[in-house]
Amino acid sequence: MKLFSSVNDVTDINQLVADALALKQNPYAHQHLGKNRTLGLIFLNPSLRTRLSTQKAAMNLGMNVMVMNMDKEGWALELNDGVVMNGTTVEHIREAAGVMGQYVDILGVRSFPGLKDRELDYSEEIFNKFVKYCGIPVVSLESATRHPLQSLADLVTITELKTRPWPKVVLTWAPHVKPLPQAVPNSFAEWMCKAEVDFVIAHPPGYELCTDFTQGATITHNQQEALLDADFIYVKNWSAYEPYGKVTGGYEDWMLTNASLTETNNAKVMHCLPVRRDLELSAEILDGPSSVVVHEAGNRVWAAQAVLKKMLESLT
Amino acid sequence: MKLFSSVNDVTDINQLVADALALKQNPYAHQHLGKNRTLGLIFLNPSLRTRLSTQKAAMNLGMNVMVMNMDKEGWALELNDGVVMNGTTVEHIREAAGVMGQYVDILGVRSFPGLKDRELDYSEEIFNKFVKYCGIPVVSLESATRHPLQSLADLVTITELKTRPWPKVVLTWAPHVKPLPQAVPNSFAEWMCKAEVDFVIAHPPGYELCTDFTQGATITHNQQEALLDADFIYVKNWSAYEPYGKVTGGYEDWMLTNASLTETNNAKVMHCLPVRRDLELSAEILDGPSSVVVHEAGNRVWAAQAVLKKMLESLT
Amino acid sequence: MKLFSSVNDVTDINQLVADALALKQNPYAHQHLGKNRTLGLIFLNPSLRTRLSTQKAAMNLGMNVMVMNMDKEGWALELNDGVVMNGTTVEHIREAAGVMGQYVDILGVRSFPGLKDRELDYSEEIFNKFVKYCGIPVVSLESATRHPLQSLADLVTITELKTRPWPKVVLTWAPHVKPLPQAVPNSFAEWMCKAEVDFVIAHPPGYELCTDFTQGATITHNQQEALLDADFIYVKNWSAYEPYGKVTGGYEDWMLTNASLTETNNAKVMHCLPVRRDLELSAEILDGPSSVVVHEAGNRVWAAQAVLKKMLESLT
CATH class of the missing domain: 3.40.50.1370 (Aspartate/ornithine carbamoyltransferase)
Structure with missing residues (x-):
């Protein structure tokens, strides 16, 4: 290589x-x-x-x-x-x-x-x-x-922790206060589209990723529906691709809490880190048994x- | 450990x-x-x-x-x-x-x-x-x-260079222009209180250290008396513990010179470094035979x- | 050593x-x-x-x-x-x-x-x-x-790449927008004066180097003449030694282009880097076959x- x-x-x-x-x-x-x-x-x-x-x-x-x-x-x-x-x-x-x-x-x-x-x-x-x-x-x-080293580590983590073949993996947009790059979600998407997983992307209107990276993914604006029966939830903020680099504000209810996880398949919650607590992801998830973020970083x-x-x- | x-x-x-x-x-x-x-x-x-x-x-x-x-x-x-x-x-x-x-x-x-x-x-x-x-x-x-790695190095230095059992070790406050932490004197004090030395702390009124670190030490405001027969003099500035972090100014005469060493037991002068010359400690001591500061750093x-x-x- | x-x-x-x-x-x-x-x-x-x-x-x-x-x-x-x-x-x-x-x-x-x-x-x-x-x-x-490690690397490069004994080596001043040290030209000059080369320094009036470093060199204000039959051309800006650290501006025509190389002995062009393109040295030289700057850095x-x-x- x-x-x-x-x-x-x-x-x-x-x-x-x-x-x-x-x-x-x-x-x-x-x-x-x-x-x-x-x-x-x-x-x-x-x-x-x-x-x-x-x-x-x-x-x-x-x-x-x-x-x-x-x-x-x-x-x-x-x-x-x-x-x-x-x-x-x-x-x-x-x-x-x-x-x-x-x-x-x-x-x-x-x-x-x-x-x-x-x-x-x-x-x-x-x-x-x-x-x-x-x-x-x-x-x-x-x-x-x-960010391909991150995505490879993510797929390693999913492979290690999955409890069934073809697990359902959901990439979900999360709120933030600053415009962040699309590198992590782009990369995660293109890896998941090639991996042996059922891959869903959920984000609010206006946060569509560049379609070069999402071929084969199911894309929805309905976070709750996306999370149904999920095995892995990958949480990440990104700024808009169009208009480029912009953030519209709002969508604070896209931050996951323990309540968001109730209808998942005992989902593991992932994040590439650094994560802003109680803004991108709730502290109760990060400190609870669903979070695998430190293991993932390892x-x-x-x-x-x-x-x-x-x-x-x-x-x- | x-x-x-x-x-x-x-x-x-x-x-x-x-x-x-x-x-x-x-x-x-x-x-x-x-x-x-x-x-x-x-x-x-x-x-x-x-x-x-x-x-x-x-x-x-x-x-x-x-x-x-x-x-x-x-x-x-x-x-x-x-x-x-x-x-x-x-x-x-x-x-x-x-x-x-x-x-x-x-x-x-x-x-x-x-x-x-x-x-x-x-x-x-x-x-x-x-x-x-x-x-x-x-x-x-x-x-x-x-600053325990410093204190351990200090005790190593004292053990190496002492010329008699139970040497007299004096921690003396020194002037400075900025408020400095109490970490080094706290730590040095708690190590010396457990070491096989006769330990004295000298400082001006208002620079009392937290008593958690000084149990067993002799504490005085009289620097000259403290230095009598000293084997090791540990020079260090610190800011006040009460009112916390404050410096009152003055006490410039607490800076040691060669004259300060005349009634010691041929004392070795120590400092954790960095040291401000002719403010905390005189250049004549630092450049003379009493100083062991570089050896101590080693x-x-x-x-x-x-x-x-x-x-x-x-x-x- | x-x-x-x-x-x-x-x-x-x-x-x-x-x-x-x-x-x-x-x-x-x-x-x-x-x-x-x-x-x-x-x-x-x-x-x-x-x-x-x-x-x-x-x-x-x-x-x-x-x-x-x-x-x-x-x-x-x-x-x-x-x-x-x-x-x-x-x-x-x-x-x-x-x-x-x-x-x-x-x-x-x-x-x-x-x-x-x-x-x-x-x-x-x-x-x-x-x-x-x-x-x-x-x-x-x-x-x-x-900058003696640079000069030694330069002499290594010349020794490696020379096509005849006693090659002609020309140090030529180059334009810049900031006052730069004399360290690299001083050092190059004192090494070349001791090396088995024919050494010429060319610079505009006012950019004389300290003569401690240039004993034995031929010094000229005529760049074109200096470059005649050159095997190696060492390009470098420096500020004046007298008045110290000053730059007078001008002399933009001292920047070498491919045309400058026509009457050399197929000269290799050297520079210690970093180099400002099209200010100190033309991009056409840096990207062409005469440049050995990356090899020299190696x-x-x-x-x-x-x-x-x-x-x-x-x-x-």
Whole structure:
């Protein structure tokens, strides 16, 4: 594997999930693969889970890790070609990416969307330029429109905890006070559409996701109906795709409480974290037996390790 | 050992000091203990000595280390329960701590007091919530009211350098321009009260420490008298416990100079660092033969290594 | 080797270049040298290439690395002696350097000039105080007036890519919008003056470098003439040495384009990076076959590794 940016980069998602679960049982068995190999992690935005879980995954594989907080330890990157760089950008992404490709064997890149210009964000310009110019395998640590390591960890979690074949999985929009990216729901949707699950998306009017990611999903504005008999409920806020990046306010009643769970199939509640308590998701759920959010975050290690292992194997 | 937050977490301080001194002689003998173990260091405040010495201690033990500057690389944590998180805090400490507990084997946490609300600071809310929700062993990297790795390094230093049994150790208040926490003097006091030393605290009126930490100490407002025949002088500023966090100004004559040392027992001068020269402590002492501050800072490694070793042993 | 701050710290530059090229062929052969050794990297200024390449070099040698962003993770250092520290500086460089010397085996330090006070910058006060007070070997990660790891990597690159003995190497000034340090051109000049090359410096009037660094170089204001038959062209902006740190504007025509290269000996174009495209150097050169800037940046690893290897050997 030379690129992990979306579900489309994976030949067999069931096998990748199985790999992750095998690594969870036996984390240190492949340290020969990572010996004298280095993972570079480039952050253009803050990170907690992704940073620590990917670093841990690499160390489990015997790799060295170098972290570069480009926004804090480095300087502003120029993304556009044909620009006379007489402003505030100090280095062009062509050189920055090319140089990083000299120092590490695999590069991880995190780059959020601006949420101002949909075409720009959905072109994945920054992430794609890192891929183009670094010359080495790249793993997405969340890009403008996708968060595939999160989605893989989510599918690992569902596979681990499901109590019947083809569980019903519901992605439900949740309230928030800020406009958030569509990367997590896009990514979760495109993974679930390829997974052996019955997948439903519920959101208020105006929060339709880009249809590129939702082919095969059942989509509804009726949250209560969606939750009926659900095995897994994936809670997440996102801002509108059209008008892009906007939030209309309201829909506070979309926040799940224990009462929302009564007609589910003893559903497990998931969230990618960070979660705002009693705004996106009720504290009573987060602190109760239905929540698997911390367990799910733990699975980020095995998702990242499965991907890095495949990349290391492609290097040798 | 599952928790290192105060002297009360240590069964036998003499043995722990002996362990630290043995590690100083033989730093790399226990790397099997740390193999495939990871230390997470969470900083909510800046750090130099604690960061580097604890990281070094962990590497000496064969551990991996992941550092998370929560304030810079992450986001604002919500500490209170029952809050609707519609403000500026992005993640609740319940989830943040729980997640970190998934990625590392031992967690170190640094969290300073606000110096506004004494009850809050002395409840050690932040540190204790990390302990409660992370589910793994925790070592304090300085909390609101204590700095036990510093105090252990201090006792190691005294044990190493003492020239007679039961040396006289004097903790003396020093001038400063800013209100500083009581964590270092509190912690030093509670360790010295349990150590085989004759312990005296000298400070100006109004700078009484919380009596929970000073049981057994001789306390005086007379610095000159306190220094008589002293073997070790521990210099430190702190703000008032009552009224909490206040500084009254003045007492500049409490700064030690070479003249202050004439009637001591050839006293060694200690300070936890950073130290403001010619404000807290005279440059002539810091640059002269009495100062052991850099040596003392070096002992931070062995203190941390002794604690981490005990924690690793409790994991296996 | 106990100090690497300039070409004057190197006994035999040809041997050091040969060492670097041998390490490039066989990066992991000396990991016994670095076992249980730690490199500390202190950054008082941002860094990308230097940070990552030096870290990589140390890991190749089996060392542990601890990075300290003193400006972001630490606090303001006091540099002056005899100061009552009642202002904003929190720790004196005497203590800070002394303490770091307790925790690591080799220290790397990056400290840029202020470009306000020439005498101060050229005294290398900050770098020299780290050397003086840390008590361990120190490698410059770029100081106020020199960047020797860059220059060594540059000479490695020239040695690797030259097509004839005694190639012609031209350092040419380039336009910029901000006043930049003289460290890179100073350092490049003093290395080239000792190397087996024909060395020419071209710059507009007013941009004379300090003559301490340029003994033996041919210096001209005629860029076109300088480039005749050149094998390597080293492009770099710098601010004036006299009046110190000033930029006069203009000289935009000093930016190289493909047309500038026509009468060279198929010259390779070098730059230390970051480079501002179409301001310092044309995009057509950077994206064309003449540019070796990314390859040159890759050689930073082997330069750093050759220096660290010599320092490690001096420790054992």
